[in-house]
Every structure is written in structure tokens, then in C-alpha cells.
Amino acid sequence: MHLDLDAFFAAVEQRDKPSLRGRPVVVGGLGGRGVVSTASYEARVYGARSAMPMVEARRRCPAGTAFLSGRFEAYRATSRVVMEILRSRSPLVEQVSVDEAYVDLAAAVDPPGWEQGRLEEWCGRLLAEITQATGGLTASVGVATSKMLAKLASEMDKPAGTTVVRPGQELDVLHPLPVRAVAGVGPATAARLRTFGVETVGDLARVSESDLVAIFGVAQGASLHRLARADDDRAVVVQREAKSISSEETFDTDVTDRTLLEAELARLAEGLGRRLGASSLFARTITVKARSHDFTTVTRSASLPFATGDATVILREGVRLLGGLDVSQGLRLLGLGVSGLTGHAQEELSLEGGLAYPEATLDLPDVGGGAEPGDDLAAAAARAAASPLSGRRREGWSTGQDVVHEEHGRGWVWGSGLGRVTVRFEGPTTPPGPVRTFSADDPGLSAAPPPAWVEVSGTPS
DNA sequence: TCTGGGGTCCTAGGACCC
DNA sequence: TCTGGGGTCCTAGGACCC
Numbered sequence: 183m184h185l186d187l188d189a190f191f192a193a194v195e196q197r198d199k200p201s202l203r204g205r206p207v208v209v210g211g212l213g214g215r216g217v218v219s220t221a222s223y224e225a226r227v228y229g230a231r232s233a234m235p236m237v238e239a240r241r242r243c244p245a246g247t248a249f250l251s252g253r254f255e256a257y258r259a260t261s262r263v264v265m266e267i268l269r270s271r272s273p274l275v276e277q278v279s280v281d282e283a284y285v286d287l288a289a290a291v292d293p294p295g296w297e298q299g300r301l302e303e304w305c306g307r308l309l310a311e312i313t314q315a316t317g318g319l320t321a322s323v324g325v326a327t328s329k330m331l332a333k334l335a336s337e338m339d340k341p342a343g344t345t346v347v348r349p350g351q352e353l354d355v356l357h358p359l360p361v362r363a364v365a366g367v368g369p370a371t372a373a374r375l376r377t378f379g380v381e382t383v384g385d386l387a388r389v390s391e392s393d394l395v396a397i398f399g400v401a402q403g404a405s406l407h408r409l410a411r412a413d414d415d416r417a418v419v420v421q422r423e424a425k426s427i428s429s430e431e432t433f434d435t436d437v438t439d440r441t442l443l444e445a446e447l448a449r450l451a452e453g454l455g456r457r458l459g460a461s462s463l464f465a466r467t468i469t470v471k472a473r474s475h476d477f478t479t480v481t482r483s484a485s486l487p488f489a490t491g492d493a494t495v496i497l498r499e500g501v502r503l504l505g506g507l508d509v510s511q512g513l514r515l516l517g518l519g520v521s522g523l524t525g526h527a528q529e530e531l532s533l534e535g536g537l538a539y540p541e542a543t544l545d546l547p548d549v550g551g552g553a554e555p556g557d558d559l560a561a562a563a564a565r566a567a568a569s570p571l572s573g574r575r576r577e578g579w580s581t582g583q584d585v586v587h588e589e590h591g592r593g594w595v596w597g598s599g600l601g602r603v604t605v606r607f608e609g610p611t612t613p614p615g616p617v618r619t620f621s622a623d624d625p626g627l628s629a630a631p632p633p634a635w636v637e638v639s640g641t642p643s
Numbered sequence: 644t645c646t647g648g649g650g651t652c653c654t655a656g657g658a659c660c661c
Numbered sequence: 662t663c664t665g666g667g668g669t670c671c672t673a674g675g676a677c678c679c
């Protein structure tokens with residue numbers, strides 16, 4: 183079963199503010215460059231749609247339309263109520279977004295059969311309970327033999343409708359639909375298919391798999407071939423772990439000033455650090471995203487040799503990455519993201535023998551783990567190899583990297599034999615210069631200018 | 644006043660390792 | 662007579678979804 187809450191954001195607003203009931207309501211970004219998140223059914227009459235620029239929605243909707251920026255905490259709270267009801271029916275609930283979920287009815291506590299009428303009645307009771315528990319919101323559901331068909335079914339009788347596609351009916355329902363109905367077919371794929379004369383899912387089903395693979399690649403080609411036949415065995419997955427966290431901001435007017443851009447990065451990094459902390463996650467890869475006045479978008483990313491949850495580390499890397507971009511024409515959007523998420527900061531892993539970070543804050547040259555501005559880096563790297571901590575193994579060793587990490591004069595030692603040492607440093611100070619990497623025996627190491635910070639790493643031998 | 648924000652997955656090339 | 666094959670990781674961009 184697929185369940186979709188009807189005009190969700192707008193419906194919550196109308197529930198909480200009686201004066202909005204029966205009136206057009208548009209929820210979305212109210213700034214100059216905002217777009218519509220949700221339009222109530224009254225606003226859809228005038229052509230307001232999700233993803234439409236807000237100015238366009240304002241042009242179309244009559245006086246008396248409410249334009250709102252949204253109250254996400256209220257939406258999340260209402261969503262939780264609905265998801266709890268779904269989980270009371272089956273343990274296998276996959277929440278796709280705040281307003282959408284799949285439920286595996288085969289795993290239900292009291293699974294309804296396919297008999298005519300009984301299934302519809304079961305869904306009717308579910309929808310009634312949702313409406314009652316949420317203070318009047320409605321949802322639409324679709325039930326079928328696969329995720330794809332269930333989702334298509336849920337869209338067929340909106341709002342507050344139930345649609346069942348029974349076994350054997352799949353292709354009769356699917357094949358007349360436009361190709362856009364297939365999961366993974368968006369505007370670009372639909373346009374390419376049209377050049378081959380493929381308009382409907384039925385047309386798509388007549389294209390050979392080898393042709394589709396030749397045109398769209400292995401993954402998408404094979405997927406199109408199967409989905410066009412209603413061959414969809416994707417499982418209902420209860421919860422997936424996050425792979426990335428990001429935050430971005432579109433400016434009301436394009437920004438050229440690097441000081442302003444870096445201030446924005448600081449704001450974004452703060453938020454990311456907070457969100458990482460809230461979920462006890464740490465990230466290795468930092469990504470900066472920049473969109474220009476002409477809407478071209480570039481990303482720059484870099485992977486740290488360690489995982490971090492620290493906003494200042496994320497910010498420092500973000501500023502460095504932004505430094506490599508040309509902002510002279512102005513940016514309309516700036517974003518910052520982290521990925522390569524793990525549940526443990528490598529800094530916090532303990533060493534065999536009971537030596538644990540951060541208690542092991544030591545004078546760097548003594549442990550041989552790093553160097554300070556002005557140090558002879560080649561000598562420091564050599565000392566690292568000769569460190570008394572050499573030979574210790576870090577618990578949970580997995581990557582074979584990051585033996586020693588030093589930052590701002592504090593040594594973080596992850597002991598190991600150092601078979602080969604590389605010194606990576608960033609300099610000079612503000613703004614951060616480029617990061618350069620040297621191997622220990624590189625003569626350029628001694629000749630390099632004093633760095634702002636140094637990171638020494640090696641490969642365990 | 645053209646085009647948000649938060650995600651996932653895929654592809655492709657290059658570096659690097661054995 | 663120049664230079665294989667398999668694999669992983671990293672980076673950048675694009676398509677797609679809600």
C-alpha cells in the first residue's frame with residue numbers, strides 16, 4: 183500500500199487556522215526567488231502547483247489567497263501521528279517523506295485479502311482513523327502487487343480516495359499511462375524517449391532491453407525494461423541510514439562579496455555541526471555547492487583523512503573549497519554538505535594499551551606526530567616514524583590511513599608503524615591557502631613556506 | 644522579479660594498489 | 662614492438678524524487 187497525505191502542508195494550515203478553510207492557500211518560499219511547496223485544492227483551481235515560482239502563483243491566484251512560508255515542526259508532528267497509525271497496521275512501513283509512506287500489507291498484523299470489498303473496507307477504516315487522529319486531514323491510498331503500482335494507484339483518486347489494482351490488472355492500468363509514470367523517468371528521460379517515438383509505458387514495453395541499455399546505461403536501461411512490464415520486486419525498507427546531510431541558501435540577490443559568502447558558510451557549517459551532533463554522526467567529506475546567476479551549478483568536495491562533527495573543521499574546509507571558485511559574477515545560491523558519514527569520530531577511537539584521545543594531547547615533536555609552523559617538516563615526519571607509539575594499532579582500523587593527525591599545535595596520535603609518511607599542510611593563514619601534500623623524502627618539504635596547520639599521516643607497515 | 648531545499652542514485656575519469 | 666586486469670576510492674556532474 184502507498185499512502186499520500188492530500189495537499190499536506192496547506193491542509194495542516196487550514197486545520198490550524200479556521201479562517202483559511204475553503205480559501206486558496208499556498209505554502210512555499212516567500213522571498214523573491216521562492217517556489218511553491220504545496221497549493222491547497224482551492225488554489226489549484228487557479229493553476230497554482232508545486233515547484234512553481236511563487237511570483238507565478240501570486241499572479242494566478244485571486245485576492246484573498248493566503249501565502250504562507252510553512253511551519254515544518256507542525257508538519258513533522260502531524261506526520262508522526264500518521265506514521266504511528268501505519269505502524270499499528272504493519273511493522274513494515276517505509277516513510278518516503280513527511281507526507282508519504284509505503285506499507286507492506288503482506289506483513290500486516292491482520293492482513294486483508296484481495297477479496298472485492300474487504301480490502302477497500304480495510305483502507306476506509308484506516309483513512310477514517312487518520313482523519314480522526316489528525317483533526318481532519320485526508321489521505322489517499324493505493325494498494326497493488328508492487329510499490330510502483332501502489333503509488334500510481336494512490337494518485338488515481340485524490341483526495342481521500344482508495345484505489346486497488348488487483349493481481350492480473352497491472353498492465354491494463356500501467357500501459358496507457360505516459361512514460362513519466364514510471365519511477366525514475368523525469369523530464370530529461372521522457373524527452374529522450376519521445377525522440378524514439380515512445381510516449382506511453384506501453385510503447386516503452388515494446389523497446390528491447392539491449393536498446394534501452396545502449397541508450398540509458400546499465401542501471402537505468404534495465405530498470406526501465408523491468409518497470410515497463412510491472413516487474414517490480416523492490417522491497418519495503420523500514421529505515422535507511424542517512425548518506426549525506428546538506429544545507430543551502432538561495433539569496434534574494436546575487437552575492438559577489440566573499441566576506442558575505444564566508445559568513446553564510448559559517449551559518450551553514452553551524453547547522454551541519456548541530457545536526458551531526460544530534461544524530462551522533464561524523465563526516466569525512468565536505469562539499470561546497472555554488473549556483474551562478476545563469477543557474478549553472480558547480481560543486482567542489484574534499485575528503486578529510488579523518489571524520490569530524492566539528493563545525494569549525496567543516497567551515498575551514500568549506501572556505502578553502504569556495505576559495506577555488508570564481509565568484510566575480512555573483513552567486514545566487516551557496517550550499518554546504520557533508521557525506522562519508524560514520525558513527526564514530528576517528529579522533530575518539532582509543533589506542534591499544536589504554537592510551538586514548540583526547541587525553542593524549544602531547545607535545546608534538548616529542549611524540550613525533552606532527553609539526554608546528556617553522557618546524558623542519560621532513561625531520562618531524564621522520565620522528566613520527568620513530569615514535570614510541572609506532573607499532574600500536576588503532577582499534578577499529580579500517581582504512582589504513584590517518585596514522586597521525588595534528589592540528590593547531592595539538593597532537594592526535596593514532597599509533598601505528600609508519601611505513602610511509604606523507605605530510606599535508608595548508609598555508610598560509612587567512613584566507614587558507616591551497617593544501618599541498620609532500621612525501622617525507624621530498625626536498626620541497628623543507629623549502630615550503632610555513633603552514634597554518636599541518637597534518638601528518640602515514641600508511642601502516 | 645524564473646527556476647527552493649533536502650535528499651538518493653548513477654556515470655565517468657583518474658589515482659592508486661596489487 | 663610499450664605498457665594487463667581487477668579492484669577501490671575520490672571527485673564532478675546530472676537526473677530524479679518529494
